[in-house]
Amino acid sequence: MHQSLVAEVAGAAASAPEPTRLARRRALLQQVMRDVELRCSDMALTPERVAIEFGMSVRALHQLFELSDHSFHEFLTRTRLACAHAMLRDPGSRHVGTAEIGFAVGFRETSTFYRRFRQQYGDAPGAVRSAAQGGPPPPPAAVTLR
Incomplete structure (x- = not known):
């Protein structure tokens, strides 16, 4: 890859x-x-x-x-972002939240993941996922309050 x-x-x-x-x-x-x-x-x-x-x-x-x-850090960050980008475009990973994808590829902070992703790809992770899947992600499951 x-x-x-x-x-x-x-x-x-x-x-x-x-x-x-x-x-x-x-x-x-x-x-x-x-x-x-x-x-x-x-x-x-x-x-x-x-x-x-x-x-x-x-x-x-x-x-x-x-x-x-x-630099080493730039290469590591670019590699992590490329893995995240691939996961976001993979229909099999659609059930995994964007923040969880950031953690899965090695980012410690959600804000850092979102900021670096937007810098690299010009869009937010959710927007990349939505575009790859042909529309918005499914709505979250309804929560029933008692």
Whole structure:
């Protein structure tokens, strides 16, 4: 799902042969990005954890992301938003609330999820869902008061 995002950010379509060191760094960046994509929903995913798991310092991780157009945090946020966007468009996820989707893809705060989603896609999560499903979502179940 996110292979094009990794290739785009990592600059995989280089036109000239790269020196070996740079090629290794780009390959490592792609490995890190794939790992982040696979675990993006983990709210505890931090640069510190990723750096340790790849045997590097946090500074080295951030320097690695300098090969791309995005910082580690920007890439993680874009990946989480792409997963949320896919869930919102999936008819099988229609029963899941938009806030729950935000939590499911790794956002800790609903307001942050809604704000970042709107910045990325130009619309609110509910509007994207509604457009994908061909109309407004079903009304909430009626509550009977006693």
